[in-house]
Amino acid sequence: MVTVMYHPTEPYEIKNDFGDIGMSNPNLPTDYGWFVSGRKTLVERKHIPQDLLASMNDGRLARVTQLLIQNIENGGRSYFLFEGFMRCNSSGFILNPDRPSGWEIDKVSGIISSIQASGIELLLSPSIKETALVLISQMRWEMKGEHKSTRTRPGPAGDGWGKPSYSPYMLWAYQGFPGIGAEIAEILYNAAPTFEDLLGMSIKDFSELKRFGRKRSEGLYKFLHEGVL
Known part of the structure; x- marks a missing residue:
């Protein structure tokens, strides 16, 4: 059985939803990861908009992006999991949570497009309640091998x-x-x-x-x- 590894600092609500297939790993460089057929998958979760915007401001997003790219270069798969939704005001600024954040949607969309162009894939979770199932289903998808x-x-x-x-x-x-x-x-x-x-x-x-x-x-x-x- 493939195990979903999670960093111990992740929310209990998500960790608990993994049940027997989840395992804490304090040495994990990202929030989640697993191995399928010897190939390492790394996943970094970003709650939208608060965590995503904060990580863009303090440089964490850039640092973890480089880490995920390195994993791809070493033959692995890398994902950002975006949890939640973005809302904008009439001027195109992202609301955080109800006030303009100073980040325009065009700027953030451009950054996300650049991340995807580097080979990092995106996963979407409507809320924290669905995050564990999204990760489990992605792991199962990788285990299927050929996808017709x-x-x-x-x-x-x-x-x-x-x-x-x-x-x-x-x-x-x-x-x-x-x-x-x-x-x-x-x-x-x-x-x-x-x-x-x-x-x-x-x-x-x-x-x-x-x-x-x-x-x-x-x-x-x-x-x-x-x-x-």
């Missing part, structure tokens, strides 16, 4: 003017769970469009879904609540 289905991976989307849509991301994230492919992920998403909805489902709820037999239902429930593959 790309049509449900994250991309630009919207549910209407000014409202961000997380449905493409959720569909992709659900495919990180054991035994869940693209078609079954769509069935699961229609029944549980958020991680909170998903965790509220019972084995009986899963078994009533199309293409969900008892074995798959029990396996998914056990994975979600006990971290057992």
Whole structure:
């Protein structure tokens, strides 16, 4: 079983959600990490907007970016996990939390684009409640090896003017769970469009879904609540 390592300074709420597959590692250079087939993955979590903006101001973002790039150069995978949402005022300044921060969205977007261009990938978590599941699903995605289905991976989307849509991301994230492919992920998403909805489902709820037999239902429930593959 692959273990998700976390730095001991991370919030208890996240660490507790890993269950048996989580392990504290005070020597971890980032917030989270794991090994899949000998390849090291490092993840740095940034809460938006407070932590992200503060780390840009004091230089922490630049330092950890270099560390993540070095991991890629050594053959690993590196991610920033952005937790939360950004809001702006009419002048384009990011609010933190309700007052202008002094950072324009264009400037921050440019920095994020530069980070991505360096090879560091982005993960999105709507809130701290979903962060552990986002990380677990990403780890499971890496464990799958060859990835043939790309049509449900994250991309630009919207549910209407000014409202961000997380449905493409959720569909992709659900495919990180054991035994869940693209078609079954769509069935699961229609029944549980958020991680909170998903965790509220019972084995009986899963078994009533199309293409969900008892074995798959029990396996998914056990994975979600006990971290057992």
